[in-house]
Amino acid sequence: MTQRDESRKKGRHTATVLSNVRAGECFWKMRLRFAGEAAGAFARFKPGQFIEFDASDLAIPTTEDIPKALLDGARRSVLLRRPFSFSDVTVQGDATIADLLYCVVGPASLRMTTLRAGDIASLLGPLGNGFTVPHGKRTALLVVGGMGLPPIRCLAKLLSTEHKEVETIAFIGARTMAALPLEERPAAFEEGLSLSVPTFATLNVPSMVATDDGSAGRRGPVTECLARWLQENADRDREKLIVYACGPERMLEAVARIAKAKNVGCQVSMERHMACGIGLCQSCAIECRVEGSSETVYKLCCQDGPVFDAREIVFGE
């Protein structure tokens, strides 16, 4: 096999950076343009799939551009690629445009901030299995925790364009208003469901915000919004509802518990450290139930997931 065939097999691609801007207190938005073979590969990208971004050759920002909390770790090696989802993917003629919304938390994401328009980004993808829309569903309840937003935003777009028969509602949670990864903030955060959050309103998806400290929307965990909605809509046909969630594992566990108690289908996007992203290193194992048995097996988050049926996952029990 030639080197070129090998790189095709592994989905190693490059993309041109169209823009890369700070979009909030700690998060950035990078817009990438895929051309040629990569444009075809990413045109088929499914919400919830991911890429492994190579930041190993990128520059470290100057000291004054490094957040204080990251000064110590900024120079750590970034030999391993890092997993990221896309919040939007659009086919434009021969090209595919993808938006990467990322939080600056360590050496790789810090280096990513130095990319400028015209630079070339190197990555593997599309990887993993994304969200699916089972036949017969009429209402999708999307639950976001902090940086779990990108794949859920991508899913909201798919539902609003290709599954117009599905009513879609988003519950968005974060610790504080500053930690909400929303590019455009509403003039005022309403407490109930509304079309006030531009990220979802532009897709005609009503949403509700909850923060732990009450600085935006309702005070308290976002899972309470989901539980309340299910309670208030107890007369709906459960078979026609589906819950989708991405966020911290404790939130996913609560979402899974609520959905199970109400007998509603639920898909969760799981996070693990992913050293390779392609099933080789076994660093991303997730304990899963075996249907009809008390046994469990380990599945790979990068290959079998990251999206799983919530009933499969053995959360930290």
Ligand SMILES: Cc1cc2nc3c(=O)[nH]c(=O)nc-3n(C[C@H](O)[C@H](O)[C@H](O)COP(=O)(O)OP(=O)(O)OC[C@H]3O[C@@H](n4cnc5c(N)ncnc54)[C@H](O)[C@@H]3O)c2cc1C
């Ligand atoms: C499928 C998938 C999709 C993702 N999509 C996005 C996205 O769209 N936007 C975004 O900002 N981030 C996303 N992430 C998280 C992102 O991969 C990490 O934040 C990444 O490690 C950052 O690299 P870093 O070198 O900057 O920080 P690191 O030094 O790698 O990490 C900083 C801190 O975060 C912890 N951490 C990193 N990755 C994980 C993980 N997977 N699980 C638990 N703790 C972790 C580390 O232990 C460390 O304490 C995604 C992760 C997965 C698995």
Ligand code: FES
């Ligand atoms: S990240 Fe290497 S096997 Fe999953």
